[in-house]
Amino acid sequence: MALYVQKYGGTSVGSVERIEAVADRVKRFRDQGHDVVVVVSAMSGETNRLIELAQQISPEPTPREMDTLLATGEQVTIALLSMALNRRECPARSYTGWQIGIRTDSAHTKARIQDIDTDSMQRELAAGRVVVVAGFQGVDDGGNITTLGRGGSDTTGVALAAALKADECQIYTDVDGVYTTDPRVVESARRMDQVTFEEMLEMASLGSKVLQIRAVEFAGKYSVPLRVLSSFKEGPGTLITLEGDDAMEKPVISGIAFNRDESKLSVMGVPDLPGVASRILGPVSAANIEVDMIVQNISEDGSTDFTFTVHRNDFRRTESILKNITDDLGAREVLGDDRIAKVSIVGVGMRSHAGVASRMFDALAAESINIQLISTSEIKISVVIEEKYLELAVRALHSAFGLDAVEETS
């Protein structure tokens, strides 16, 4: 008798047949006596179809209207899945974001959840019904429909699990767990049985793409046990846990993450004065552009170079913002490069082991890969390299840290 929040992504509900399969799975859980809240995405292809319609109408569609448009995708899925469950005599009821009371701020197309009202869910569960909730969407205080942005359905799933104090939040996707790195790049990548929130967070933010970073943050913050599973085949998936849960000794490095969608901008010759960093990043963040790495080295002659990375889609916009403020800052010039990639090694075991960084740099040097930027945290080391070396770098590091699968152990 547990309470599960199960989230099914676009490919898991991509056709009538797939929706039927999800209904069968949910019913199995119900038949075992568990309570189930299901969060679904739009059927795969649907969101792109809607975006194309919008782009035919306007090159810059009104963000508020974009959210109203895109929110229909999940609304279709919740209705169809609820019908499929009801047909199986598994009572179910659908809820859109506004119906279930997912309150967000008003940042259209990238809203953040502020509050979830669990009353109606508790009532439905008590009445023996499966609650089917539209992921990715919410409503602001003005009653406007908002969406949570890319991967927002994962966030919805975790947020509901947290609000309901669910026993587990299960994220069903088209992969059967979290791997030491992308198996499409390194054939010998291994599925991990467990990974810590911290590691997962670093890997998600660095582009492992299995789970959205906000979902993992949320899960860690509210200690929601999170499991990534395949909706296409049976298996234990990967459990994302608090560090203390696992008594076994950790490997030094758990995985290699990478991100192809990065671009790098440098403001050169900035006077080295207090407040300069915020005068550079203020306008960028005001334009709702997310900054990833930030690197500033020691200054020479009272001036310094300030470098940061943003999503490649935001590169041109960021560049023009920076060019507008160059004179005000007294900076020399703005340089940019959108053909870069970021590669990171991640692992909680890194904390207690010296020499991890040098082993990383050695492995890259052995392949003659030049490192453009370095940035470190407690449990990760990231480097920016030329994009064309990405696959080579990932394979070299995967092997250097002993992650290659010898034979299946679990």
Added chain:
Amino acid sequence: MALYVQKYGGTSVGSVERIEAVADRVKRFRDQGHDVVVVVSAMSGETNRLIELAQQISPEPTPREMDTLLATGEQVTIALLSMALNRRECPARSYTGWQIGIRTDSAHTKARIQDIDTDSMQRELAAGRVVVVAGFQGVDDGGNITTLGRGGSDTTGVALAAALKADECQIYTDVDGVYTTDPRVVESARRMDQVTFEEMLEMASLGSKVLQIRAVEFAGKYSVPLRVLSSFKEGPGTLITLEGDDAMEKPVISGIAFNRDESKLSVMGVPDLPGVASRILGPVSAANIEVDMIVQNISEDGSTDFTFTVHRNDFRRTESILKNITDDLGAREVLGDDRIAKVSIVGVGMRSHAGVASRMFDALAAESINIQLISTSEIKISVVIEEKYLELAVRALHSAFGLDAVEETS
């Protein structure tokens, strides 16, 4: 400086190009200084696509989920049209049924509007914005999404016009007005410049299909001037007016309406006792089946025959309801026929002219068409005939009452 509510149906917003054309038209009205509230349907084909998805999932989809599913159709259109208007620098904002505050009862798939909150519309209009509202949908007191059933977008348009006391409610469709009968059946059918609410009501309910009966009722009740126009070509359309507005003498008969989708059921040999009619129709209406004509003749030998018509789609269901109660009623048997059609002559001028009925029956007799049922009201006479004679009957009546176009007069 007038306030117009404009309703655009599915074919009028059936593609990106059509939506752009609607945006151009709305902007023209705004540029002339008018306030505009736009009500739109789903893009043509979209509702059928959604229904097909539902039917693949379940032969009897949950009505609540069906409404949640279908309501997405209009939501897509309001977002796209608002984007198109904003792009034309004609500020606009979209509203779903629940956002604009269209409160309905909870009769899913055929809900009725109970109340409309005009605050947000007034605020948007005062701010100089076009308000784009999803037709066909509302929300009940429990926060469930409801739909108004077939043609419900017309009802939304008229209800908004009534609530806002608009100067005119314009229904844009793919025909350029209301005709004396269906031009596909009678080539010489004429567009009417004006028609009264009462006549329109009788014609809509009898299947003229240009406007939904509920919309006309609503418009008549609240004296909302209603105009039917084509969204494809310019023209004055047909204005639907209160009778007193028109000083000109009315023709005896304004139009010939007909309905192919009827079926007829008779409960034979019912004891002629008080309360029998309600014992027959009670269970039918409890099953949400709408009854159209009801005919009961004088009784012989203490028993009578009770006949009524329902939509052909409801024929089997009604038949089985009646068979279940035959014994309880002490009735002899249930007879049914779903190959019938109804033809009606309609006109406010009928009130002051004797002999209209006999002229109608003569015209049908001249074509050897047998009349199965007759029913009359103040301004209409309806007959039920074998379906195969439908076109012949309509042409004969159109000509007998002098409705054939000689040459365009208006």
